[in-house]
Amino acid sequence: MNQVINFYRKQPAGISVNGESISAEAIDAVAEQFADAPEPREAAARALVVRTLLRQQAIRQGIEADDEEGALERLIEQEVPASEVSDAEVRRYFEANRDKFRSGDLFEVRHILFELAPDDDKTELARKADAVLLALKNDPEAFERIAREQSACSSAALGGSLGQITRDAVVPEFWSALVGQGKPGLLPHPVESRFGLHIIRIDRCALGEALPFEAVEKRIRPFLAARLEQVSYQRYIARLIEAAQIVGIDLGEDVTLGTGHGLPSE
Structure with missing residues (x-):
């Protein structure tokens, strides 16, 4: 005992x-x-x-x-x-x-980050992101210019380019949105993460396969x-x-x- x-x-x-x-x-x-x-x-x-x-x-x-x-x-x-x-x-x-x-998915991505500070008005930030997204739907070629002008991410200098990314390179919400889209193009809605709101465009993707x-x-x-x-x-x-x-x-x-x-x- x-x-x-x-x-x-x-x-x-x-x-x-x-x-x-x-x-x-x-x-x-x-x-x-x-x-x-x-x-x-x-x-x-x-x-x-x-x-x-x-x-x-x-x-x-x-x-x-x-x-x-x-x-x-x-x-x-x-x-x-x-x-x-x-x-x-x-x-x-x-x-x-x-x-x-599965073999890993690979995406080539650009994004525009609207940073959300603790004292920011989230509703106002969402309106701003929605307005930019609408403008990009009407003028897709403006993405890089707007990224340089408005993105709070260091990738702004590269027109929002994050290069080729895999799952471990971004926060889960960002990755889930990429996988959910699963094809090149502008994502239809801003994606929220702990960093703020992201407008995302997939330039190229190679989806993994079941092993x-x-x-x-x-x-x-x-x-x-x-x-x-x-x-x-x-x-x-x-x-x-x-x-x-x-x-x-x-x-x-x-x-x-x-x-x-x-x-x-x-």
Whole structure:
């Protein structure tokens, strides 16, 4: 039965695992490895508990190695064997996620940005953008000139040209509008993003195509295997925690402690 007493999140101290203490100094020594965590010392303490559990288990099972790291690796290999993924599982994942397996779309685009500052009147800005859009529908050749005169984007100097862009080059709203249009031409409505309102013209586009199963099978299989291994590892750690006497830290019911030996790789 896992015996746990309250954990002081800000200052983990007095932690022990099956009677073996984890000092505050030990936690401090590895906390910098968790600098990106919301609570670095808490994350470090949790990781050290996991590592201690694994080391104790390796000793109980008589696993020998040149060093502690090697012993822990042998324990994990023994207790969390590599997951086998069937052909059917790979095929099911592919069929359920076809939208993820496409060659990338490519657009050559120009835009005019009407920047929206916090104190700007959004309604007035929308009227201005609509008026410019109407003018461009009547005179498409004026796009570059108006972009140079009115766009708040640095691309104004290039007549609004953003060159060739892919999904990662623009904000999601902008990209969704491009994909929704899917062909060269002036988009029928201004597009709103966190930057303001965009009038967009697609000059050229090359739409991606769905990739065949054979082209992505070798990417899917290791991904699924790693995911299964992660689940198996977390279940194994949860069993060790349940059987242990842990004092001074509450690991919670959802044990999401990562893979490996409890500490991030160097």
